Amino acid sequence: MTATPNETAKVLRAWEKSAPSYDKQIAFFEKVWFGGARQWLGTRAQGRILEVAIGTGLNLPHYPADATITGIELSPAMLAIAERRAADLGRDVELHTGDAQALPFPDEAFDTVVCALSLCTIPDPAAAIGEMKRVLVPGGQLLLVDHIASTWPPIRAAQWLLERLTIRAAGEHFTRRQLPLVRAAGYDIVEAERLKAGTVERVAARKPRND
Template identity: 75%
Template sequence: MDETPTARQKRVWDRSAPSYDRQIQLFERIWFTGAREWLGERASGRVLEVAIGTGRNLPHYRPGVTVTGIELSPEMLAYARRRAADLGMPADLREGDAEHLPFDDDSFDTVVCAFSLCTIPRPAAAVAEMRRVLRPGGDLLLVDHIGSTWPPIRAGQWLLERLTIRAAGEHFTRRQLPLVRQAGFDVVEAERLKAGSIERIHARK
């Protein structure tokens, strides 16, 4: 039987889990600078982090928030649970699919997703689910790498994703802002950084 896109992503991230933190550190210093702090400053109340990975956003949430995390990969989730324990943070971290969130409508004040819609097989479905579980007036916070506004970089991204989409489902020229608008969110704040290749979005239901 052919492997589904979701099953492939689970396999890819399970395999990547032991080396993920080490590999992403350089990107965070050079390319993703300040992104996790930006998310943490804006998240409030009951927070759902979709595709929480190894929990790298956990240290940046402010005191008083209640964090729930969902992650497709059990191996990545194990690292997130250890990080939460080390921080003394009583987060509710569970295995699940961003395209089918296991929560009731209007359950959260804030939904966060960082550097993950680039790999989720059906990002529009995931954004729709994020909206469903947000309470009216709730905040959506997204950070991701997208196609650069500078043509030479965008051309390189396009060439790179000819390999990464097939190998790991990783896209470099996707853009999430149109999906956010199509889902019915009001965009509060949107900015592009690093030659337009990083986008931060704050939207409201």
């Protein structure tokens, strides 16, 4: 489903509003829900890295010291925090304001594309995953971490009820799953792991060399 401008604008408003408190809010969930996810990404990312929806830059401390990092983020308020974090870390990071569904980068520009806890809110995740593939070199890797629909029916039912509110308010989905979209886009799956009653998924995939 192609995203409408209104859907993208709703997500932008939500992130602009939550930017000042985001790091404090996510800290709790990282302890109980997403523990180890950023380290998982950092140990696999390499080369020229693009982080899509970089947010406040919480992944920056985990990337290899010799990596070249580019980040793109819809929300200028979130990006401003990422810029300060990069400066505090002494990391030279190229940051852009932009839309994951239409990346402003040339074809085959990156060795690794990372997207963490963000495809749940991007209005057209299939388009974003397609764009990530476009900017990857042949053989380049895609690394995703996100919350998804649980494998346990009672939790999945609660997620469905919760997103009746969150989709309307901020465009956030709890019953999406990105792995089928990655497969449909033609990536080769390298790793796929579900955690926390199936509500969190980590995916490592590669763009085929003969694509």
